[in-house]
Amino acid sequence: MAKCNTSRTLIAQIAIPVPLQGLFDYLLPEPADPQSIQAGMRVLVPFGKGTKTGVILNITHLGDSRIDPQKLKRVEQIIDSVPLLSAKDLQLLKWASRYYHHPLGEVLSTAFPAALRQGKPAILPHDYCYNLTEQGRQILPTTLKRASKQQALLTVFQASPLAIAATELTRHKTALKALQDKGLIRKDTRQDHSLAWDKQTQALTANPEQQHAIDTVLSGLGQFSVSLLQGVTGSGKTEVYMQIITEALLRGLQILVLLPEITLTPQLEQRFRRRFSAPIVCFHSKLNDNQRLHAWLNMQQGHAAIMLGTRSALFTPLKNPGLIILDEEHDSSFKQQEGFRFSARDVAIARAKILNIPVLLGSATPSFESLFNVAQHRYRLLQLSIRAGNAADPVYQLLDIRNKPMQAGLSEALITAIRSTLAQGQQVLLFLNRRGFAPVQICHGCGWVSRCGRCDANMVIHAAERRLRCHHCGSEQPLPKDCPACKTGELQPLGLGTERIEQMLAELFPNNAIIRLDKDSTQRKGSLEGYLEQIHSGQADIILGTQMLAKGHHFPDVTLVAILDIDSGLFSVDFHAGEKLAQMIVQVAGRAGRADKRGKVILQTRQPQHPLLTTLIEKGYQAFAEIALRERRQAGLPPFSYQALLRAHANNAQAPQQFLQDATTAILGFNTGNTQILGPVAAPMARRAGQFRFQLLLQSPQRKDLHQLLDQAIPKISKLKQAGKVRWSLDVDPVDL
Ligand code: ADP
Ligand code: ZN
Ligand code: ZN
Secondary structure (H helix, E strand, O other): OOOOOOOOOOEEEEEEEOOOOOOOOEEEEOOOHHHHHOOOEEEEEEEEEEEEEEEEEEEEEHHOOOOOOHOOOOOEEEEEEOOOOOOHHHHHHHHHHHHHOHHHHHHHHHHOOHHHHHOOOOOOOOOEEEEEHHHHHHHHHHHHHHOHHHHHHHHHHHHOOOOOOOOHHHHHHHHHHHHOOOOOOEEEOOOOOOOOOOOOOOOOOOOHHHHHHHHHHHOOOOOOOOEEEEEEEOOHHHHHHHHHHEEEEHOOOOOOOOOOOHHHHHHHHHHHHHHHOEEEEEEOOOOHHHHHHHHHHHHHOOOOOEEOOHHHHHHOOOOOEEEEEEOOOOOOOOOOOOOOEHHHHHHHHHHHHOOOEEEEEEEEOHHHHHHHHOOOOOOOOEOOOHHHHOOOEEEEEEOOOOOOOEOOOOOHOOOOHHHHHHOOOOOEEEEEEOOOOOOOOEEEOOOEEEEEOOOOEOEEEEEOOOOOEEEOOOOOEEEEEEEOOOOOOOOOEEEHHHHHHHHHHHOOOOOOOOEEEEEOOOOOOOOOHHHHHHOOOOOOOOOOOOOHOOOOOEOOOOOEEEEOOHHHHHOOOOOHHHHHHHHEEEEEEOEEEOOEEOEEEEEEEEOOHHHHHHHHHOOOHHHHHHHHHHHHHHOOOOOOOOOEEEEEEEEEOHHHHHHHHHHHHHHHHHHHOEEEEEEEEEEEEEEEOOOOEHHHHHHHHEEHHHHHHHHHHHHHOOOOHHHOOEEEEEEEOOOOO
16 A cells, blocks of 8 residues: 655645534545645535535645544545635635634535535536517517416516526416417527626616715725615615616626515515616525525626525625625624524625625614714715605604503504595505414413413414414414313403404404415415515505514505504613614604605504603604614613623523533633623523523623633633533624523
8 A cells, every 4th residue: 555645645624514613634535636626615525424515625735634644534526626615705704704603614504505515516507598579578568467477477577678597487487387378478598698788778867865875885896895875765775776786787797685584585676677687696595495506606607697685695606796785784684593693794794895895785774883883984874865756754653552442452543543544545554563363372260371381482372273373482282272271261362463453453444455464474475475466556455464564665555554562662671672673663664655645653652751762753763873872882782892692502401501600610711801791691581492591691892802702712612511411502793682
């Protein structure tokens, strides 16, 4: 056997998606041309009893390895012939791994769609697409008005000057087939898109504020900057995005647009497809593995120009990166809350810095961190203060419901307001952030309540399916007919959920069409789109829903918005609660109205003097944020300090407490700065899904101090004896405490 020559033998340092820090050394496969193997390529390696897909980070000499050469295993297969991730992509992922103290292998796997994580080949299939026929180009979409899905699809085709890829149309299979059968569209082989873009004349004439925002961002293309575009719904933010994108496309650049929720993509996607003759891809969890693979590869290879996606799209490699837009930047769904806990907003900014491109953050209700960064001159503020097309701001009213009779959670005054709005043929939007029929079932005889056996929470009544469900762990059971405790007492629903309000609204307003929008009513694929269509075409009079309503959608015919229960949000222990509540109120209010119809927003409350509500309503969001930020400064809370939360859980209460005690000791040993260590304490919901949860909060006025401490303490914590007996995680910059 030939002796291996340690000085010349090359090894690969590989990141593998396992919960262990550090890279793993492997010998290169034989025979292999070392020149052809580069960082950013995926490999298949033996690991434990099986194999895993990893990513090469470095190629180095055997002499650099700390592993006994006899024990080194060999890479089984180099999967890619070219790197999938560039040096800058890897730089970002390494930074994120360090900043969030999360194993690099797991961070890297977040960057890939599932198919690539599983080691599937990174090949774009020779795809086909659909094009309008001559007849399809001529026909008026209204000819199809009795087939609304076909009509909608045809409109999209007529608006889009390019063919549309089959993979982008899988949601419209039936309508597509019908249009094909009618000879209005035909299947084509896919042209290879270039980023070339035919200038169109659909852009609106920007108002001066919009123009200023557009010019500012465009003048900074090709260099790093962060701009915060603040404007209420309907102030023309999307128009600003589109005009900036137009120019970026003309320069051959790619644009990554991040949105908080998939429910927002269809509307935006349609507007984008109408405006741009550039290939657009979407990336979110409702797409299948193949669609996500293709979208990712199309961006990576430069075939697509625009990606619209959720948080998980953030790491998609860009061949010609131009700009990152993050719409609704305040939205908490930009924070990943499990596994690799990162903030897509903060990482987007880090990414833009590495790529030397601008980031544009948009929101009607910017996060306090972003407003703080504006005040610190780290971000540039671009404001849209008037609603485009001269739509007026809505009028707010705090409706005192103390001692007032209520029906279906509605006070008499609100019912009167709803009646008069409906009488004028306008739509009403009612907001309640609680789905299900009632949040709890109670026995009138003995006081039994429907607690979840696995959580510190109640089981929610879902009347239509006749089930009790826990919204925290997913436990469910049939709705009991007799009290499980006393067998004889009468079981009653306690409190209100959207399902119950819908039922009672139907009694109060028997002649009006009511649409309920929540997670339960929109389970079925396509149902949300269906409801939105009904709302927009005026087939709905009352729209009732949860926070799903507060995001993205614009309902121009709604002139009355009511938030049914504001009080439950006023008394939270989490210091973020006030910010979230204010954002929610302004966001819900922003769904309504347009130029000729001024909207009204009614907030039902038993706390009409609460300073949070009065400040927000009398002085506006900006003033509210300034006051709240002043309070946070006095209390030394973020963004005036930096936090990390160490969480631990187990199926008993002792282990996580002991682990966090030991972790505290370890941290204290390194704490030379002025980091405060708070806890360990029970988590806000101490028991969830049968697990006992505890947490330890670290807070420091200096980011550097906190991270230095974590750098030293985390390796030690991960080696604690107790660490093996609990599930633990670190959340850097946590958003829920
Ligand atoms: P946002 O994204 O802030 O909610 P949009 O960009 O969607 O706002 O604009 C809201 C409405 O105003 C849209 O119907 C849009 O076409 C219209 N609009 C935007 N900018 C202008 C403008 N400069 N002139 C006329 N109408 C505009
Ligand atoms: Zn009972
Ligand atoms: Zn539960």
